Each structure stands twice: as structure tokens, then as C-alpha cells.
Amino acid sequence: MISGDAAALPGHVLRASLMKMYTATIKKEALETGSRVSYYTRQKLLFILLMTLVSVIPLAGISYFSFSYYKNSWIDKTSAELASLADSRTEIIEQFLASQNNQLQTLVDLNSPEYLGQQANLEKIFNSINRSGVITDLGLIDQSGVHRAYVGPFAQQLADKNYAQADWFLEVIRNGDFTSDIFTGYRGIPHFVIAIADPARDSVLRATVNSDMFNSLLAEAEVGPGGDAYILNRAGELQTPSRLGSPEMPGGDLAAGSPALYHTDDFIYAATSLRNGEWNLVLKEDINSSLAEFYSARNKAIVLIGLAVVLIITVATLLSSSLIDRIKEADQQRRQLNNRMQDVEKMALIGRLASSVSHEINNPLQIIESQAGWIGELLEDEKEGRVGDIGEYQDAVTKIRAHVRRARDITHRLLGFSKTGAEAPTEARINNLVRETVSFLKDDAEDNRIAIVSDLQKDMPLLVTYPSQLQQVFLNIMKNAIDAIGQDGTINIRTRTTSDDGANIEFADTGPGLGEGVQDRIFDSFFTTKQGRNTGLGLSISYNIIQRLGGDIEAKNREQGGSVFTITLPSGIGKNYLE
Amino acid sequence: MDAFSVLVIDDEEDFVSTLLKRLGKKGLDCEGVFSGHGAIEKFREREFDVVLLDMMLADMSGNEVLRELKKLRPGAQVVILSGHASASAGREGLGCGAFDYLIKPAEFETLYEKLKNAFDTRIELV
Numbered sequence: 001m002i003s004g005d006a007a008a009l010p011g012h013v014l015r016a017s018l019m020k021m022y023t024a025t026i027k028k029e030a031l032e033t034g035s036r037v038s039y040y041t042r043q044k045l046l047f048i049l050l051m052t053l054v055s056v057i058p059l060a061g062i063s064y065f066s067f068s069y070y071k072n073s074w075i076d077k078t079s080a081e082l083a084s085l086a087d088s089r090t091e092i093i094e095q096f097l098a099s100q101n102n103q104l105q106t107l108v109d110l111n112s113p114e115y116l117g118q119q120a121n122l123e124k125i126f127n128s129i130n131r132s133g134v135i136t137d138l139g140l141i142d143q144s145g146v147h148r149a150y151v152g153p154f155a156q157q158l159a160d161k162n163y164a165q166a167d168w169f170l171e172v173i174r175n176g177d178f179t180s181d182i183f184t185g186y187r188g189i190p191h192f193v194i195a196i197a198d199p200a201r202d203s204v205l206r207a208t209v210n211s212d213m214f215n216s217l218l219a220e221a222e223v224g225p226g227g228d229a230y231i232l233n234r235a236g237e238l239q240t241p242s243r244l245g246s247p248e249m250p251g252g253d254l255a256a257g258s259p260a261l262y263h264t265d266d267f268i269y270a271a272t273s274l275r276n277g278e279w280n281l282v283l284k285e286d287i288n289s290s291l292a293e294f295y296s297a298r299n300k301a302i303v304l305i306g307l308a309v310v311l312i313i314t315v316a317t318l319l320s321s322s323l324i325d326r327i328k329e330a331d332q333q334r335r336q337l338n339n340r341m342q343d344v345e346k347m348a349l350i351g352r353l354a355s356s357v358s359h360e361i362n363n364p365l366q367i368i369e370s371q372a373g374w375i376g377e378l379l380e381d382e383k384e385g386r387v388g389d390i391g392e393y394q395d396a397v398t399k400i401r402a403h404v405r406r407a408r409d410i411t412h413r414l415l416g417f418s419k420t421g422a423e424a425p426t427e428a429r430i431n432n433l434v435r436e437t438v439s440f441l442k443d444d445a446e447d448n449r450i451a452i453v454s455d456l457q458k459d460m461p462l463l464v465t466y467p468s469q470l471q472q473v474f475l476n477i478m479k480n481a482i483d484a485i486g487q488d489g490t491i492n493i494r495t496r497t498t499s500d501d502g503a504n505i506e507f508a509d510t511g512p513g514l515g516e517g518v519q520d521r522i523f524d525s526f527f528t529t530k531q532g533r534n535t536g537l538g539l540s541i542s543y544n545i546i547q548r549l550g551g552d553i554e555a556k557n558r559e560q561g562g563s564v565f566t567i568t569l570p571s572g573i574g575k576n577y578l579e
Numbered sequence: 580m581d582a583f584s585v586l587v588i589d590d591e592e593d594f595v596s597t598l599l600k601r602l603g604k605k606g607l608d609c610e611g612v613f614s615g616h617g618a619i620e621k622f623r624e625r626e627f628d629v630v631l632l633d634m635m636l637a638d639m640s641g642n643e644v645l646r647e648l649k650k651l652r653p654g655a656q657v658v659i660l661s662g663h664a665s666a667s668a669g670r671e672g673l674g675c676g677a678f679d680y681l682i683k684p685a686e687f688e689t690l691y692e693k694l695k696n697a698f699d700t701r702i703e704l705v
Contacts, residue, residue: 358662360662362662362682362683362684363594363662363683365684366591366660366662366683366684367591367593367594367597368684369685369687370593370594370597370598370601370687371597373601373686373687374597374600374601377601377604401686404684408684412682
């Protein structure tokens with residue numbers, strides 16, 4: 001027969017509930033694994049890292065690109081300026097060279113070597129063409145390489161000079177004209193030589209040209225601090241002074257453009273070729289010194305960005321700490337709630353299971369008791385001697401009824417009722433209950449040489465509670481303690497008043513204590529360390545009872561070894577009892 | 580007056596039949612039914628001084644039966660006997676006007692005393 005609220009628990013529902021309980025237990029344990037702390041630390045670090053990256057990467061990116069954009073556009077602009085500067089200087093120099101060359105060429109074309117060979121004629125011409133003072137001297141050299149006429153400051157030094165074997169002389173005879181590199185010569189003044197041969201190649205007109213004009217021209221080139229402007233010949237020798245004294249031919253392909261542009265990390269070069277590549281004009285700009293102001297601004301910006309990054313990391317750390325702490329707290333609360341829910345679920349299931357089992361057993365027990373009682377009554381009415389061994393029958397009936405009582409005690413205890421009927425809450429003296437419980441277990445303890453030492457506070461307040469249920473709890477805990485000790489040990493019982501007129505009862509034993517993992521699960525249903533000897537229900541039922549009585553029970557290990565169970569009870573039963 | 584009438588309501592027939600024999604032997608006028616509806620029908624037919632009611636019947640819950648019986652005859656003394664050892668069901672029964680509450684298995688002597696108490700209390704009231 002299955003009907004009514006508690007009994008209506010068909011087998012498959014029960015199995016499902018048990019299964020649920022089982023999986024719920026696994027989940028709870030999985031939730032409480034030791035990797036929790038490092039999990040939160042990992043989350044925190046990840047959060048800080050992400051926040052920092054998200055803020056720093058764009059900041060660094062924008063800074064980098066704006067710096068490099070500014071630098072590159074400055075380089076482009078400067079390169080273009082340098083190129084146009086180089087172009088204009090080249091044009092002036094080429095024009096100057098061409099005009100000097102043309103002037104001499106005109107003289108040679110218009111005048112015969114004989115005319116030019118006359119000292120007076122040459123002096124006249126010199127004075128005429130040298131109003132600007134650019135030409136230092138002028139001389140006519142005949143085929144044999146000897147001066148026929150000379151106008152200039154070095155007449156004496158040059159009087160006996162024979163140029164017949166000089167490279168420049170051979171070249172001018174061969175090509176018709178010649179322009180030398182710039183040299184300082186005897187005079188300490190930079191100058192170069194232009195020589196033109198007459199068409200018959202039997203005389204050469206030679207002029208020394210002052211090249212100071214080149215120097216001032218290049219000095220005027222507006223290159224910035226650390227920049228330079230100079231002319232090099234094919235051999236890479238300076239034709240003009242170099243401001244920095246470190247003239248070099250720029251790399252890159254000079255033939256590629258006019259002017260050729262080239263830059264290294266430190267310098268921008270613009271180079272043009274002069275005199276068909278005999279000379280090269282080089283303009284050089286120092287990137288670093290020109291950009292010094294920009295660099296100092298950039299460094300300030302980098303410091304600011306660095307400070308911003310520190311600030312971001314600090315804020316990210318603080319923020320993530322507080323966030324993760326909150327998540328952790330919420331997780332903990334959720335976990336506690338979860339555990340509590342599971343406990344409640346388990347207890348409810350146990351209650352229903354026990355209730356259902358007890359109902360199913362109590363009914364047949366009632367019938368057995370009834371039938372046995374009926375037999376007893378009938379036997380009483382039998383006439384003496386009609387039933388042989390009537391005493392044996394009566395004995396058997398008594399035993400049947402005694403064992404029905406025993407079975408009844410078990411089913412009732414399963415539910416936390418040690419006596420029949422639903423008792424009403426009554427005033428109870430905790431110390432008396434403890435003494436009574438001790439007396440129940442005295443023999444058992446003595447057999448195992450276990451001493452029970454009571455330290456009961458006098459004047460314990462009266463508690464309004466269910467004494468028999470409480471006694472059931474005391475009994476369970478003490479039996480547990482005796483089992484834990486095995487043999488030779490002590491159980492210390494202590495009662496104390498709590499601040500709110502409740503009671504605090506401690507049961508300490510000298511057993512092995514609670515093993516790892518036991519403390520958390522000791523009140524779980526079916527949890528037992530005594531394999532095969534115990535159902536694992538005793539402490540679970542105790543927990544259930546204490547909860548219903550509005551109290552609290554906890555199990556701990558003692559520092560000096562063994563375990564201690566502490567029960568706290570309110571002065572009156574809590575509303576928890578009303579299911 | 581020791582003899583009083585008892586109606587036993589329980590779906591365990593073996594229990595009811597034996598109990599009727601034993602109560603009869605005590606000189607009580609007793610009858611038994613095995614369902615809630617049977618009880619209500621029987622109650623309409625005749626009066627009983629005391630009712631012994633099982634809380635778990637196949638067709639109705641004990642409390643429903645209790646309410647119906649109290650409607651028919653408010654003065655009836657009802658003793659609840661339940662195999663389900665739950666205090667709450669018992670309290671509910673008491674709230675509905677039951678005299679007292681026993682949990683199975685109850686010994687015959689206890690049961691008889693309880694029924695007699697119920698009857699005695701009824702006399703005092705009248």
C-alpha cells in the first residue's frame with residue numbers, strides 16, 4: 001500500500017533522487033578542489049594584462065606612428081630642400097666655370113699666339129678681364145713648355161719653369177683645354193687652373209682662378225647645425241673646406257638622379273656632379289642635431305606615456321583586485337548556498353526515505369503485534385492442561401512482542417523519535433539528559449576501558465526542547481566516540497551556558513581524530529569510516545535533529561589529538577522544527 | 580459504563596479483524612471498515628462512541644476522513660493510528676479535532692487504554 005505524502009515515493013523517483021544526491025555530492029567536491037586560489041590569481045593577472053594591453057598598445061602605436069610619421073615627413077621635406085639647394089649651387093658653379101672657360105677661349109680665338117706672347121699685350125688683356133679680381137695670373141706658354149709672357153705675382157718663381165712634361169700640359173695639347181682640381185699651391189689661397197690651347201696646338205693660354213667664390217657660395221648654403229657643404233673630386237679629395245672636416249662621399253647611386261638623394265639614420269645627403277662628374281657637390285644635413293628639439297619633445301612624451309602606463313597598470317590592478325575579490329566572494333556565497341541546498345536536499349530525501357520505510361515496516365509490525373497479542377489472550381483463556389507446554393507458547397508470544405518493540409524502536413529512531421508518539425516540546429535539564437545517556441553507555445565504555453569524565457556546569461538553564469531527540473543525539477555522538485577510541489581512552493563531556501541562555505555541550509574523545517576530508521563530510525548521510533559496521537546515518541540524523549531544534553553541531557579535531565563535537569542549543573526550540 | 584461502540588478504520592484487513600475480535604472480547608460493540616468511503620457510509624448508518632482511524636488509507640487521507648466524520652457527528656471521539664511516524668500529520672489531526680495520536684505498532688493495551696480514555700472524556704463532556 002502506497003498512499004499519502006511521504007509514502008507516495010515510487011521506486012523510480014527514489015532512485016532518481018538518490019542519483020541526484022550522488023551527483024550533487026560529486027559536484028560539491030569538484031567545486032571545492034584546491035586550485036581555487038590560483039584560479040582567481042590567474043583571472044586577476046589575465047585581467048590586468050588585458051587591461052594594460054588594451055590601453056598601452058594603442059597609446060604606444062599612436063605615439064610610434066606619429067613620431068615616425070613626423071620624422072619621415074621632416075626627412076622628405078629636408079631632402080627636397082637640400083636637393084633644390086644643391087641644384088642652384090651647382091648651376092652657379094657650372095656657370096662660373098663656363099664663363100671663365102669661355103673668356104679664355106675667346107682670347108685664344110681672337111688673338112694670335114704671337115700677339116698674346118707680347119708681355120705688354122698680355123698685361124693689357126689681364127687688366128681688362130680681371131676687374132673682378134677672380135683671375136690671379138695669366139700666362140702664355142709655348143710648345144716647349146716655357147712661359148713666353150706672364151702677368152701675375154709669381155713672375156720670378158715661374159720664370160724658369162718648364163711645363164713640357166707636366167700632366168696638365170700634355171692633356172691641354174692633346175684635348176685643347178684643361179681645368180685642374182683646386183689646390184692651395186704656393187699662395188695659400190685655394191685656386192684652380194684653366195688652360196686653353198690654340199687651334200694649332202703650338203701655345204697654351206693659362207689662367208689661375210681664385211676659387212674663394214666657391215667657398216663663400218657653399219658657406220651660404222643654409223644647412224642646419226651639424227650639416228655640411230663641400231666639393232670632392234673623383235679621388236674623394238676636398239676641393240673646398242669642410243665645416244666638419246669629415247668629408248665623405250655619400251653612398252647610394254649618384255648617377256640615379258640629379259641631385260642624388262640618400263639618407264642614413266643620421267644624415268641626409270644631396271649630391272650633384274660638376275664638370276661632367278670630375279667633381280661632386282655634396283650637401284649634408286645632420287638629422288639628429290636638426291631634430292634635437294623634436295627629440296627632446298619626443299622624450300618628454302615618452303616619459304608622459306610611461307607615467308600613463310604606470311597609472312593604467314595601477315588602476316587595472318586595483319580594479320581587477322576589487323572585481324576579482326567580489327567575484328570570489330560571490331562565488332563563495334554561491335558555493336555555500338549550493339552546499340547548504342544540497343544538505344537540505346539530502347536531509348529531506350533521508351527524511352522521506354526513512355518515513356516511507358518506517359511506514360511500510362510499522363504496518364506489518366502492528367499486525368504481528370496484534371496477532372501475537374491475540375494468541376496470548378487466547379492462551380490465557382485455555383483451560384488448564386488442554387494445551388501442552390502452554391508456558392512455552394506464552395513465552396514465545398512474549399518474545400515476539402518484545403522483538404516487535406525492538407523493531408519499533410529502530411523504525412522510530414530512524415526518524416529521530418526514540419519514544420512512540422509525537423511528544424510536545426518540554427522543559428529539559430541538559431545535565432540530566434547527559435547523565436542518563438552516560439548511564440546507558442556505562443557498561444559499553446567500561447568493557448573497552450574507556451573513562452567518561454563529565455564536567456557539568458551547575459545551574460544550567462532549562463531548555464524548552466525535545467528531550468528524547470536530544471538524548472538520541474547524545475547517544476549517537478557518544479557511541480561514535482566509543483567506536484572511534486576502540487579501547488583505552490577518555491571521553492570528556494562538558495556543559496556550559498551560552499550568552500543567550502542556551503546550552504553548549506562538548507563531547508571530546510581521545511580517538512584518532514577526524515581524517516582528512518572526514519570533517520567536511522562527517523554529517524553527510526551514508527558517510528561512514530566504519531565500513532560494514534555502520535549505516536552512516538547516526539551523525540546525519542543527529543545533525544538533522546539539532547538543526548530542527550534550532551541549534552548547531554560541529555565536529556573538529558583537538559590540538560592534543562582526538563575529535564570534539566560541539567552542540568549549541570537555543571534556550572527554546574527554533575521555528576525550524578515546524579518543517 | 581464500560582461498554583462503548585468503536586469503529587476501526589484501517590486498510591490492513593488482518594489488523595482490523597484481529598483487533599475487532601480482541602475489542603469484542605473486552606465487551607465492546609465494534610465494527611471495522613477498510614476504506615475512507617466505507618467509514619463515512621458506516622457512520623451515516625449508525626453512531627459510534629469512538630473511532631480508531633488510520634492516517635493512510637488507499638482512497639482518502641486520514642485527515643479528510645476525520646473532517647467528514649466530524650461533519651456528520653462533531654462529538655465523535657477520534658483516535659488516530661498511523662504507521663507514518665510524522666509529528667506533523669498527527670498535529671494536523673489533532674488540529675482537526677482528533678482526541679489523540681498513536682504511532683504503529685501500538686500495543687493492544689495502550690490502544691485499548693487510549694480508546695477508553697477517549698470514551699471517558701466524551702462522557703465528561705456530555
